[in-house]
Amino acid sequence: MTDFKFMMRQLVRNPLSLAGLIIIAIFVIIAIFAPLIAPPPEGHLDPYMIPREGYSPIPQPPSAGHIFGTTEGQYDIFYGVIWGTRSAFQVGLIVIGITLIVGIILGSLAGYFGGAVDEVIMRITDVFLAFPSLILAMAITAALGPSLRSVMIALTLVSWPSYARLIRGDILQVREEDYVEASRGIGASSLRVITRHVLPNAIYPTLIMASLDIGAVVLSAAALSFLGLGSPEGYADWGQMTQFARNWIVGPSGEPLKYWYAVTIPGLFILFFVLGWNLLGDAFRDILDPRLARR
Secondary structure, three states: OHHHHHHHHHHHHOHHHHHHHHHHHHHHHHHHOHHHHOOOOOOOOOOOEOOEOOOOOOOEOOOOOOOOOEOOOOEEHHHHHHHHHHHHHHHHHHHHHHHHHHHHHHHHHHHHHOHHHHHHHHHHHHHHHOOOHHHHHHHHHHHHOOOHHHHHHHHHHHHHHHHHHHHHHHHHHHOOOHHHHHHHHOOOOHHHHHHHHHHHHOOHHHHHHHHHHHHHHHHHHHHHHHOOOOOOOOEOOHHHHHHHOHHHOOOOOOOOOOOHHHHHHHHHHHHHHHHHHHHHHHHHHHHHOOOOOOO
16 A cells, blocks of 8 residues: 555656646546447447548548548548547557566566576577567568558567566576575475566566557557558558548648648547657656655
């Protein structure tokens, strides 16, 4: 309870941290109440597929029927960004969750046991880290076939090595502490030593990295969707919404901002979602930093 009170006090006392918390809370509310904010049309089989009215390639401005306007192909922007919030949480939380689990398991094994185990795991991570992450993710997504599931698999595969390397480095320091040696001395199993003594004292930097990376993962997923490697056409995904607007970023001669809504609105949702997680991640870094004096 004391630690929780300290975390909340540190979170609230920093205006930027509080701003990040409020931004993410707003997105959580949007995701939870998406069926009420943007109800799917009657008979709509998949609520994540954006309703469309016609097939005109020219975006239409905001109106009474479409408060944010429509994109190329006449997909409703308001519906797309609201349900796209659920897609963003799905991608960010699932990818980071699986990445954390894989990275922690492999990093813990490499750091605690060392030797051949460490050598094999670290050389595998070196292979993944040798490639630019976005390019490797593009290659994996293209090989698996364009879909949101393929994007999540690709981002997980390119993200776990960084987590494994980070947790390994922290465990290499913690495993030499006296309390770890004492636990080994009384006959505790390796699993118990890792889970009860080593990991709890080495995991904080990894958790901070994960909180900062949720926004980055969503941004990478949006980039893959923008390139046509993400969700199927018409799926509520912010990256695809910006892809629909790529031919209309600049309007006709004399009206350069005529189609501003097509790219600006999805872009703002991406911007604030990533900003919120970055601010929240900075707050967690300050709170979980063991060198921070508790006042």
